[in-house]
Amino acid sequence: MSHPTKYIFVTGGVVSSLGKGLAAASLGTLLEHRGLDVVIQKFDPYLNVDPGTMSPYQHGEVYVLADGAETDLDLGHYERFTQCECSKLNNLTSGQVFESVIKKERRGDYLGKTVQFIPHCTDEIKERIKEVTERTKGDVIITEIGGTTGDIEGHLFLEALRQFSLEVGRDNVCFIHVTLLPYIAAAGEIKTKPTQQSVAKLREIGVQPDIIVCRTEHDLDEDNRAKIAMFCNVEAKNVVAFRDVAHTIYECPLDLRRDKLDRLVSDRLGLESETPDLEQWRHFVDRVINPTFELTIAVVGKYTELQDAYKSIYESLVHAGAAHDARINVKRIDASQLAEEGPATLLRDIDGILIPGGFGDRGIEGKITAAKFARENNIPYFGICLGMQIATIEFARHVCELKKANSTEFDQATQHPVISLQAEQEGLEDMGATMRLGASDSTVLPGTKAHELYGSEVITERHRHRYEFNPNYREQMEAAGLTISSVSATTGLVEIVEISDHPFYIGAQFHPEFQSRPNHPHPLFSGFVKASLKQG
Ligand code: GLN
Numbered sequence: 001m002s003h004p005t006k007y008i009f010v011t012g013g014v015v016s017s018l019g020k021g022l023a024a025a026s027l028g029t030l031l032e033h034r035g036l037d038v039v040i041q042k043f044d045p046y047l048n049v050d051p052g053t054m055s056p057y058q059h060g061e062v063y064v065l066a067d068g069a070e071t072d073l074d075l076g077h078y079e080r081f082t083q084c085e086c087s088k089l090n091n092l093t094s095g096q097v098f099e100s101v102i103k104k105e106r107r108g109d110y111l112g113k114t115v116q117f118i119p120h121c122t123d124e125i126k127e128r129i130k131e132v133t134e135r136t137k138g139d140v141i142i143t144e145i146g147g148t149t150g151d152i153e154g155h156l157f158l159e160a161l162r163q164f165s166l167e168v169g170r171d172n173v174c175f176i177h178v179t180l181l182p183y184i185a186a187a188g189e190i191k192t193k194p195t196q197q198s199v200a201k202l203r204e205i206g207v208q209p210d211i212i213v214c215r216t217e218h219d220l221d222e223d224n225r226a227k228i229a230m231f232c233n234v235e236a237k238n239v240v241a242f243r244d245v246a247h248t249i250y251e252c253p254l255d256l257r258r259d260k261l262d263r264l265v266s267d268r269l270g271l272e273s274e275t276p277d278l279e280q281w282r283h284f285v286d287r288v289i290n291p292t293f294e295l296t297i298a299v300v301g302k303y304t305e306l307q308d309a310y311k312s313i314y315e316s317l318v319h320a321g322a323a324h325d326a327r328i329n330v331k332r333i334d335a336s337q338l339a340e341e342g343p344a345t346l347l348r349d350i351d352g353i354l355i356p357g358g359f360g361d362r363g364i365e366g367k368i369t370a371a372k373f374a375r376e377n378n379i380p381y382f383g384i385c386l387g388m389q390i391a392t393i394e395f396a397r398h399v400c401e402l403k404k405a406n407s408t409e410f411d412q413a414t415q416h417p418v419i420s421l422q423a424e425q426e427g428l429e430d431m432g433a434t435m436r437l438g439a440s441d442s443t444v445l446p447g448t449k450a451h452e453l454y455g456s457e458v459i460t461e462r463h464r465h466r467y468e469f470n471p472n473y474r475e476q477m478e479a480a481g482l483t484i485s486s487v488s489a490t491t492g493l494v495e496i497v498e499i500s501d502h503p504f505y506i507g508a509q510f511h512p513e514f515q516s517r518p519n520h521p522h523p524l525f526s527g528f529v530k531a532s533l534k535q536g
Pocket of ligand 1: 356357358359360384385386387409464465466467468
């Protein structure tokens with residue numbers, strides 16, 4: 001098979017949490033700035049079919065794509081660092097591979113053969129790469145392989161890639177191995193042995209990396225570079241340092257450019273490409289690092305101790321902050337603690353309050369307290385998905401005086417189900433099957449804050465929720481001063497609620513955080529940050 005598309009496979013070694021996803025995304029940024037059409041995808045060796053049902057404790061945020069696929073948060077990096085719009089094809093898990101093979105086996109597709117890891121599962125993996133190639137026709141497809149080389153579960157994927165590289169021709173494939181160079185403080189030295197051993201593991205499977213990307217806290221000197229090159233069987237110039245960045249992940253492409261990773265890849269694959277003009281990217285990074293203003297946003301949630309649970313929201317705040325020349329200090333507040341201690345101390349000196357999405361009733365009352373505090377004290381409030389439902393419940397309870405108002409998610413027998421499941425969804429129990437997922441169009445009403453921010457009457461936003469604003473309460477809520485500023489273009493379901501005579505009080509039933517990009521902040525985040533700045 002000969003094909004104009006070139007393939008980059010990014011594996012990781014030594015330890016997990018190396019920033020492999022960021023390395024893949026940053027390489028995407030650089031190649032795109034060289035004028036290439038880049039597609040990025042992730043292969044995850046775990047057995048879950050997708051991360052949709054995984055706890056944030058296990059897996060951080062679930063990133064939702066336009067087509068509704070619930071994917072690994074690395075796809076968020078890919079979409080933020082490149083123009084690539086991912087689809088469900090861009091995240092393959094072992095769960096999907098096995099599910100498909102077993103379905104085929106049951107259907108008799110294998111014509112009585114013994115069904116095996118090789119070739120049947122590896123074929124499945126290779127098929128996916130071919131399908132993405134067909135669908136996207138990108139110049140380059142970057143595939144990140146989750147997990148650490150040497151893990152049993154990753155073996156199948158590496159074997160598939162080895163076979164694939166033979167099929168498409170080794171010159172069309174670049175293997176990049178990302179490793180860690182630990183620094184032993186007592187010896188004052190960087191250690192290369194784990195890298196050597198992890199590359200040896202890869203070579204055991206028949207994969208010879210072309211480029212080694214070394215995560216390191218310290219500079220990589222020429223001696224160590226030469227040593228890694230010799231033991232890992234690559235040229236010294238193909239040993240690239242990937243240093244800890246000081247301020248923001250958006251520095252990563254700039255760091256990888258120092259050792260010209262993009263040039264090396266481009267040369268290795270025989271791609272015709274230009275020297276990247278990173279001026280705009282640099283400018284964005286500068287604004288993130290050296291802003292004039294500063295403000296504090298409280299994020300009131302239930303996974304506030306986790307770095308990754310609200311990843312896209314934190315990134316969206318960075319984008320909006322840069323656009324307004326402001327550093328945003330995020331104060332993560334545990335909603336249960338807020339319920340216990342009250343808002344007075346925890347929400348003191350806060351410029352804006354954001355309530356992210358979530359499932360289940362833990363912390364709900366604390367979030368309602370935060371929404372009430374924001375509404376009554378004219379503090380900018382931005383509710384996302386569950387945060388919009390919270391704003392609705394709070395308004396119903398304290399403005400419409402429906403004291404027992406709630407969502408049926410938290411109280412099935414509530415007297416006033418202002419948030420509830422759509423009737424046709426009632427009775428379905430299959431977790432994951434009843435969710436409203438992915439992008440859909442909504443109409444925005446002129447004369448509202450939302451319309452002012454979007455500057456458009458039709459918007460497309462991504463969803464991930466089961467419960468909805470209950471239309472039976474719409475009239476009563478509107479009469480009391482809650483503005484419904486956007487509804488679904490097809491179903492009329494409520495998409496945005498706002499309070500007009502408040503500096504900024506907006507709840508969105510969808511997830512705007514999945515569409516914010518560096519240099520293109522989401523209008524709702526931008527409006528929220530702007531209003532919060534005025535508080536300071
Ligand atoms: N739990 C709520 C629902 O299912 C909100 C979901 C969310 O915030 N993503 O509707």
